[in-house]
Amino acid sequence: MSMQGPKTKAAFERASKVMPYGVNSNFRYWGDEDTLVVSRGEGAYVYDMDGKRYIDYRLGFGPIILGHGYEAVVKKVQDSIGDGTVFAWTTPLEIEVAERITRMCNVDKVRLTNTGSEATMHALRIARAHTNREKFIKFEGCYHGQADYFMFSTAGTNRRMLGSRRSPIAAAATSGIPHTISDYVISLPFNDFEMLEETIEAQWGDIAAVFVEPVLGNAAGIFPAPGYLEKIRELTEKYGIMMVFDEVKTGFRLANGGAQEYFGIQADLVTYAKAMGNGFPVAAIAGKEEVMMTIEPGAMAHGGTYSGNTVGVAAAAATLQILEEEPVIETINQRGQTLMDGMDRILTDADIPHVVTGAPTMFSLFIGGDEMPMDFRGYLKGDGDLYEAIAMELIERGVQPDSDGREPWFLCYALSEEDVAETLTVFEASVKAVKW
Numbered sequence: 066m067s068m069q070g071p072k073t074k075a076a077f078e079r080a081s082k083v084m085p086y087g088v089n090s091n092f093r094y095w096g097d098e099d100t101l102v103v104s105r106g107e108g109a110y111v112y113d114m115d116g117k118r119y120i121d122y123r124l125g126f127g128p129i130i131l132g133h134g135y136e137a138v139v140k141k142v143q144d145s146i147g148d149g150t151v152f153a154w155t156t157p158l159e160i161e162v163a164e165r166i167t168r169m170c171n172v173d174k175v176r177l178t179n180t181g182s183e184a185t186m187h188a189l190r191i192a193r194a195h196t197n198r199e200k201f202i203k204f205e206g207c208y209h210g211q212a213d214y215f216m217f218s219t220a221g222t223n224r225r226m227l228g229s230r231r232s233p234i235a236a237a238a239t240s241g242i243p244h245t246i247s248d249y250v251i252s253l254p255f256n257d258f259e260m261l262e263e264t265i266e267a268q269w270g271d272i273a274a275v276f277v278e279p280v281l282g283n284a285a286g287i288f289p290a291p292g293y294l295e296k297i298r299e300l301t302e303k304y305g306i307m308m309v310f311d312e313v314k315t316g317f318r319l320a321n322g323g324a325q326e327y328f329g330i331q332a333d334l335v336t337y338a339k340a341m342g343n344g345f346p347v348a349a350i351a352g353k354e355e356v357m358m359t360i361e362p363g364a365m366a367h368g369g370t371y372s373g374n375t376v377g378v379a380a381a382a383a384t385l386q387i388l389e390e391e392p393v394i395e396t397i398n399q400r401g402q403t404l405m406d407g408m409d410r411i412l413t414d415a416d417i418p419h420v421v422t423g424a425p426t427m428f429s430l431f432i433g434g435d436e437m438p439m440d441f442r443g444y445l446k447g448d449g450d451l452y453e454a455i456a457m458e459l460i461e462r463g464v465q466p467d468s469d470g471r472e473p474w475f476l477c478y479a480l481s482e483e484d485v486a487e488t489l490t491v492f493e494a495s496v497k498a499v500k501w
């Protein structure tokens with residue numbers, strides 16, 4: 066059965082004539098029958114072209130921290146852009162946003178940019194320039210955006226491509242990347258203390274950075290084992306390697322100060338995007354004074370015509386102000402915990418082996434095993450097909466998580482207690498539908 070009503074189907078067919086697969090990002094293509102075209106969003110809901118309402122837990126892959134079309138954010142953008150949007154000079158709004166980020170995230174300096182991919186790309190350049198080394202470590206299952214250097218051992222990579230656990234392969238997740246790029250990428254299983262230590266001790270003179278999503282926001286919200294982030298911090302400090310927290314998903318979501326605050330660890334560089342603008346394109350590279358000051362006119366480039374543009378920056382100013390002044394994360398945490406507990410109970414009652422992973426503001430369901438997966442390989446041992454079957458039943462009934470279990474359930478401030486109750490009722494019916 067197709068997810069598309071007649072108007073949605075017609076719009077998708079129109080889109081497919083002019084856009085490859087009818088989408089502007091491959092992750093949005095769910096097949097010709099199940100790719101939606103959305104007419105609008107409001108608060109915690111999205112509506113497709115046929116007017117069908119969904120409680121939205123994809124939230125654009127995470128940015129919507131407050132709600133779709135959140136009035137105070139929209140108004141701030143509307144009020145600001147009438148005076149122009151790009152000037153190739155600094156604006157007071159940029160200063161305000163940078164001040165808020167330094168205060169909220171306990172970082173010394175910030176440069177604004179537009180997308181997570183741009184932020185990670187620049188963070189890698191800063192790390193290389195700062196250390197005068199070229200390789201970097203990333204972890205299997207972590208996604209750091211679309212730049213060639215990062216598209217390894219992430220979405221689009223299957224178990225076989227990753228090679229043996231003893232000698233993991235940095236597996237290209239797409240064609241179109243020059244072969245030699247992989248020479249710079251060391252891809253390791255997450256949460257493996259020994260392998261991290263061995264690798265760094267053997268190769269530290271070549272390693273500029275360790276990039277990590279502190280919680281695997283692109284692999285079912287897998288958590289760091291106790292002491293693992295501390296181990297990365299200890300080893301990177303010892304060997305002069307930059308520790309880079311990619312907080313594109315965790316930033317302004319796990320806590321106002323992101324994973325740095327949540328885990329009590331200071332990285333050298335941090336990247337933010339998504340939640341910082343509640344769905345407007347704005348991102349940041351931030352970090353310690355001496356590392357960020359590697360950026361130097363004439364010596365180490367960071368730039369961008371739209372970096373600090375008023376559209377994104379006005380949205381960030383409003384979003385961060387609300388996060389600072391209202392109990393946003395606290396509220397989302399409570400609702401998320403209710404969902405995690407309820408889904409856990411329903412799956413247990415249905416005798417479906419599972420583990421609820423992640424944090425309440427971005428949690429996931431690992432289906433098909435009852436041991437907490439500690440890395441991407443562990444996640445891939447789960448039953449992705451059963452997860453997808455449950456997700457499709459949910460969507461049919463108007464609750465929308467992603468159909469790919471790697472992608473967490475994201476929550477927003479606009480999600481009410483009634484929405485949570487409705488979600489659990491629908492979840493129970495969906496689990497029953499796949500089970501019986």
Ligand SMILES: Cc1ncc(COP(=O)(O)O)c(C=O)c1O
Nearest residue numbers: 180181182208209210311313314
């Ligand atoms: C952790 C992480 N880093 C970087 C990115 C790339 O961000 P963008 O899609 O804004 O380029 C993403 C996107 O999902 C992400 O989850």
